[in-house]
Amino acid sequence: MATGETGFDDVTYDLISVQYHALKAGHDYGQYVRDADNAGRQDIADFFRRVMDEDSARAKQCHEYIKELSGTSASGPALT
Structure with missing residues (x-):
């Protein structure tokens, strides 16, 4: 994998981003x-809560992938 100026490969950088x-x-x-x-729109508040839960799950999945890549040659020199 190519490693950019950050010392991270593209996939690791993308996951962190x-x-x-x-x-x-x-x-x-x-x-x-x-x-x-505050606007009395429970339906919209519930929508935002679902979106927040989805992003939380997304961040957690990224964390798992980053841990998986950490310490391998695939991660680039910044994580090895």
Whole structure:
């Protein structure tokens, strides 16, 4: 696998990026849930909660893949 200037291969970098964005979005969704609750839109608040749960699961899956790659030659020099 090619390793870019970051020292991470593309797949590891991509997983870290997806994990970061999923976790960041999860933080933001808390406000969206509160906004929907305050507007009396339980249906929309429930939607945002589902989206938050999906991103949480996505971040967790990325973490598992990153752990799997860690310490292998596939991860690039930054994780070995």
